[in-house]
Amino acid sequence: MGVGDRDEGFIELDGVEKVFDVRRKAGFLRRERHQVRAVDGIGFTVPRGEMVGYIGPNGAGKSTTIKMLTGILVPSGGRLRVAGIDPSRERTRLARRIGVVFGQRTTLWWDLPLRDSYGLVRRMYRIPDARYRANLERCVDLLDLGALLDVPVRQLSLGQRMRGDIAAALLHDPEVLYLDEPTIGLDVVSKAKVREFLREVNAERGTTVLLTTHDLTDIEQLCKRVMVIDHGRLVYDGGLDGLHAAGESERTLVVDLERELPPIEGVAGARTVKVEGPRQWLAFAAGQSAAPIVAAVAERYPLVDLSVREPDIEAVIAKMYAQRSGM
Amino acid sequence: MVEVSVRNTDGPAREEAEGPGPRLLHGLRAYGLIVAMWVRSTMAYRTSFVLMAVGNFLTSGLDFVAILLMFSHIDALGGFSLPEVALLYGATSTSFGLVDLFLGNAERVGRRVRDGTLDSLLVRPVPVLAQIAADRFALRRLGRVVQGLVVLVWGLARADIAWTPVDVVLVPVMVVSGAGIFAGVFVAGAAFQFWACDASQAQNSFTYGGTTLLQYPPTVFSRELVRGVTFVVPLAFVNWLPALRILGREDPLGLPGWVDFCGPAVAAGVIALSGLAWRAGLRSYRSTGS
Ligand SMILES: Nc1ncnc2c1ncn2[C@@H]1O[C@H](COP(=O)(O)OP(=O)(O)O)[C@@H](O)[C@H]1O
């Protein structure tokens, strides 16, 4: 069986669960035991070379999923394969083929300068010399690490450290890159650099990327496909546009008329939600084209200017959650 | 698309360590890499290193100074002369020093389990134990080994020994098996911290998340445990019995003579058991909620 056969289900999960036994102090010497279903039967596949966003509120089970995909945690149930390997059984074998970045903690050595950390990574992964040099040069260049190579990791700022971590995770040319909240706490410039770099890695190297985040701009700028997880279950898996439909999100057409008029009426598929002097706001389904609505308005009203506002994806997801818990 | 997959597959398709033998070699190699790097980075501050090593030599020598002081009042301790005591003490101290040097940092695993930083070791293609043991390798601990060796050699030279070829072999065997047993106990102590932390963490991780449990000192606890057990067991079976034979003494327990040569087997057994405990501990690792 060739490599090609595994490309469609390069990352493959089927009914994966992780249950944590939690004991809590409940008074003197008394312990309450209960179970947290951090991941509660998740299934999805990611083909080779895709860049996927994995989002959800705090405590949804994103990090736990990543930890199972790297072999750090042993799943409580279900089937899980990465490049045909069962991560928790063959963790060290898989480690050569994956790169991992945790936004919350570094995988580098605190007391060493980046350069030494990278040298150690090179030997641990047995990266051939030429390849190591080429990869390092590229990372240093794109992530702007040149001035940081001789600084001990503990002295780096969060953004610098994150860039250093991302470089470390890519020196051995991993086939998959997992990033758990890679932009958390970063300044705007670092965020932009990281995004730019990830896009490049995915496009040029064909590296499969799975990325969890709070920042929906990350997803909008990087991922065509997004998975939403809530309470350990997958509640959405599809394109970004489909997410809007699922969340019943609406776009807004803002029109400036020649003069103040009563609310616009009789435009199919749109309703006026706000009037402020000559300016009016019309909401319509995100999946629908704006063209016929604009045409209908222009036909009957003195139109001066217009703009279309995209829905706030944050609100879309909130709406999805609200729907779910309402059910 | 096809092109992409071709480009990315040539790298990792490398020979992998399989079975216990190659795995051990693989681990030792990784251990060596990390140790070499720490040694290089300590050597950047050479003076401070020398001072620390000498300090280590002196403080570990204080034990023996106490014995010397005792002998300034008496001629024999439990029927043993000063050189004989030096031999016993030196052998144990050397064994312990070797393990403290090579595995001393294994007890740090407790902290890593509690704060979840073990995660980053688990994603590397290298056995976790090798990474843990080599982390912040401190060459200054060589001071204790040197001190132990000095005392041992002095004892061997001054004690009244009728050397036989067997005795000559028995001395290094004694020291190495002692180190083996200490190593096993160290690893078992480290493995024990997975459970210790798990028990204490369980109450807190849910409420406080990742930064929990600094109030729990399993490290301190297991350190004492390790030190206590390590001195009793090897003294009895690994150092004591062969040392008595070398000195031409009667074994007070009256055990059969072949027991004197059991050190290596006992060490191998202890190491194997502690290895199993370590694997079980690692598999029960649950990281921390963020
Ligand atoms: N090591 C652990 N022990 C106990 N509970 C945990 C542990 N790790 C995660 N959890 C719990 O599992 C749930 C999911 O956590 P996590 O995967 O970290 O969420 P996310 O990354 O989406 O914020 C949370 O309720 C969290 O408290």
Ligand SMILES: [Mg+2]
């Ligand atoms: Mg998380």
